[in-house]
């Protein structure tokens with residue numbers, strides 16, 4: 001489906017883990033083509049992607065640009081490369097950078113007009129891809145079309161994540177194409193909301209510590225009182241990510257408890 005001139009969102013396969021939360025794969029069609037992320041590597045999603053690309057007769061796929069190396073974004077990359085000869089592009093700080101045909105850094109431009117913006121936080125080598133003239137940003141998991149991104153230490157870093165959101169405010173963006181969920185048509189407002197949301201969470205962590213909560217478990221129970229079991233680990237990761245940020249800023253200190261990380265306000 002063409003969502004902007006030359007920018008296509010490729011439909012997901014029919015597998016069980018597809019649907020609303022499915023990873024989004026985009027195809028940029030210019031003189032050559034580039035995929036932004038590759039989705040899962042299973043037969044169904046691979047076929048739907050390759051068929052879509054082959055629908056453009058004569059289009060040479062030059063790049064498979066991976067925003068970050070989580071399996072729902074990089075899973076299909078090797079097979080897509082095999083089939084098309086495209087180069088896999090990853091940031092040098094990403095743990096799977098060894099799989100890349102070319103590693104990139106912040107500010108690099110691929111010759112079909114895609115600019116790399118390093119946005120660490122969700123993962124160390126996470127990148128967003130910017131089409132300057134069109135004002136389009138492919139945001140991977142830095143900004144999602146629904147819900148909030150998981151920041152799980154040690155690979156996830158809350159301070160970096162918030163800094164990366166702030167960094168994106170410096171770009172002239174008209175539309176964000178996220179790694180999950182629908183396109184975002186009010187990018188400025190979305191970025192502000194996300195920054196605010198994280199800062200509010202941080203305040204809740206500080207308030208919890210002031211009230212005598214010390215462990216991550218106690219803080220999670222306080223901040224997310226109605227949390228379902230399946231989301232518990234994710235919530236723990238977010239709270240821990242805030243605590244690590246606050247510790248680095250000299251606002252809290254770790255008490256070095258063994259069972260469950262525990263902290264005190266300074």
Ligand SMILES: [Zn+2]
Nearest residue numbers: 068070122141
């Ligand atoms: Zn991810």
